[in-house]
Amino acid sequence: MTKKLPNNELERIANTTMADVVEIRLREYLKTSAFKPGDALPKEIELANSLGVSRNVVREALSRLRMLGMVETKKKRGMVLARPDILGSFERVLDPAIIDEHTLRDLFELRLTLEVGLADLLYLRKTAKDIAELEQIAKSQKVTGDKQTFRIQHEIAFHGKLYQMTGNDTMSRFQSMLLPVFGYLVTLEKKPIIGKVSHLDLVKILKEGTKEEFRQGMLQHLEHHFKKIQ
Amino acid sequence: MTKKLPNNELERIANTTMADVVEIRLREYLKTSAFKPGDALPKEIELANSLGVSRNVVREALSRLRMLGMVETKKKRGMVLARPDILGSFERVLDPAIIDEHTLRDLFELRLTLEVGLADLLYLRKTAKDIAELEQIAKSQKVTGDKQTFRIQHEIAFHGKLYQMTGNDTMSRFQSMLLPVFGYLVTLEKKPIIGKVSHLDLVKILKEGTKEEFRQGMLQHLEHHFKKIQ
Numbered sequence: 153m154t155k156k157l158p159n160n161e162l163e164r165i166a167n168t169t170m171a172d173v174v175e176i177r178l179r180e181y182l183k184t185s186a187f188k189p190g191d192a193l194p195k196e197i198e199l200a201n202s203l204g205v206s207r208n209v210v211r212e213a214l215s216r217l218r219m220l221g222m223v224e225t226k227k228k229r230g231m232v233l234a235r236p237d238i239l240g241s242f243e244r245v246l247d248p249a250i251i252d253e254h255t256l257r258d259l260f261e262l263r264l265t266l267e268v269g270l271a272d273l274l275y276l277r278k279t280a281k282d283i284a285e286l287e288q289i290a291k292s293q294k295v296t297g298d299k300q301t302f303r304i305q306h307e308i309a310f311h312g313k314l315y316q317m318t319g320n321d322t323m324s325r326f327q328s329m330l331l332p333v334f335g336y337l338v339t340l341e342k343k344p345i346i347g348k349v350s351h352l353d354l355v356k357i358l359k360e361g362t363k364e365e366f367r368q369g370m371l372q373h374l375e376h377h378f379k380k381i382q
Numbered sequence: 383m384t385k386k387l388p389n390n391e392l393e394r395i396a397n398t399t400m401a402d403v404v405e406i407r408l409r410e411y412l413k414t415s416a417f418k419p420g421d422a423l424p425k426e427i428e429l430a431n432s433l434g435v436s437r438n439v440v441r442e443a444l445s446r447l448r449m450l451g452m453v454e455t456k457k458k459r460g461m462v463l464a465r466p467d468i469l470g471s472f473e474r475v476l477d478p479a480i481i482d483e484h485t486l487r488d489l490f491e492l493r494l495t496l497e498v499g500l501a502d503l504l505y506l507r508k509t510a511k512d513i514a515e516l517e518q519i520a521k522s523q524k525v526t527g528d529k530q531t532f533r534i535q536h537e538i539a540f541h542g543k544l545y546q547m548t549g550n551d552t553m554s555r556f557q558s559m560l561l562p563v564f565g566y567l568v569t570l571e572k573k574p575i576i577g578k579v580s581h582l583d584l585v586k587i588l589k590e591g592t593k594e595e596f597r598q599g600m601l602q603h604l605e606h607h608f609k610k611i612q
Binding site for chain 1: 397399401402405409413416417418419438441442445446448449450451452454455463464465466467468469471472474475476477479480481482484485488489491492494495496497498499500501502503506548550551552553556597601608611612
């Protein structure tokens with residue numbers, strides 16, 4: 153990565169617009185002046201004057217911060233600093249059609265890593281109700297068989313429920329954002345690969361087994377994916 | 383989460399600007415028309431005409447896509463679809479000062495989950511050279527003791543190196559983005575908590591032990607963090 157940097161850096165400067173510069177300056181300003189959520193920003197015209205740029209450029213930069221959820225407009229108070237939706241813009245760019253192969257593979261591995269690490273949170277927070285729901289999902293899979301569309305839907309439903317059971321909203325949302333990436337990768341597989349440990353087996357472990365048994369079960373369930381990345 | 387949605391949604395509509403609408407339309411258009419990286423976008427004026435909005439609004443929306451890395455300007459070709467930097471805008475908003483407590487806790491758990499899941503990739507890709515470097519980092523820690531600033535720096539160096547050893551650039555960058563969050567959380571601790579398994583112990587396992595021994599070692603190393611989230 154370090155070796156590629158000089159070139160990228162040179163190109164980036166050539167392509168930098170005034171809005172890029174103002175956006176960076178504004179973020180630095182908000183940070184160094186210790187703005188807190190709810191604090192009102194200076195007026196557009198004041199920002200333009202002190203930066204020595206046009207109002208249009210300031211508006212463009214503020215529009216970006218608005219998209220990131222860092223600022224919002226309040227009645228009577230104007231622009232204020234907001235609590236950003238940290239995954240919002242990540243969601244915007246997570247389109248498998250425009251992400252390069254290398255990054256897709258990285259994201260695939262990231263998901264496998266999370267999935268193996270999930271046991272600890274699951275065993276802290278799982279409830280009988282959640283397990284019953286998970287079991288329903290796993291059972292319905294057996295009925296519909298292995299047609300590809302159903303298979304992907306079931307994968308999504310089952311693993312999505314597991315993440316939800318961790319009680320971690322951010323992680324749960326993060327994984328649901330990664331789904332298009334995995335849907336995309338699964339469609340590249342010629343035929344369904346069924347792991348040694350099925351979804352129903354995993355439910356059984358969650359009910360009766362230990363955290364470590366669940367982790368080992370998950371590793372076996374994902375075994376064919378791990379083989380792919382070797 | 384679902385219960386809160388109606389309110390948020392209502393507020394969001396009230397606060398929607400033309401740039402928000404045009405941004406969404408443009409992203410949908412690029413997606414449904416199956417634009418690929420390198421494909422040229424219609425001219426600003428054409429987009430403005432077909433959407434029936436001013437050029438300023440189109441420019442504002444394009445500026446956002448540009449910030450996300452979804453479009454870039456090429457000499458002679460104008461705006462083209464680009465491969466976005468998927469973590470770029472995530473990085474922009476990851477400031478512990480403006481993230482709410484709930485999300486900070488979620489991110490903390492997300493990192494713990496990754497750390498426990500890391501063993502598989504580590505054992506696929508670790509090299510003798512990497513382990514030697516990791517050992518150097520762990521040893522230097524012993525010398526400087528437990529002063530808080532040093533301690534945080536060492537935590538960062540050691541765990542950062544572990545992520546780098548996975549060969550997964552995205553995950554490695556993701557964890558380095560999360561660091562300000564953990565730096566922030568660690569400063570809230572009154573005194574350093576040393577786990578049963580030290581960094582040097584983890585290095586020893588990486589050298590001589592199995593993947594599962596490493597995972598158990600990591601779990602013990604992180605034990606006091608897991609206790610916190612119970």
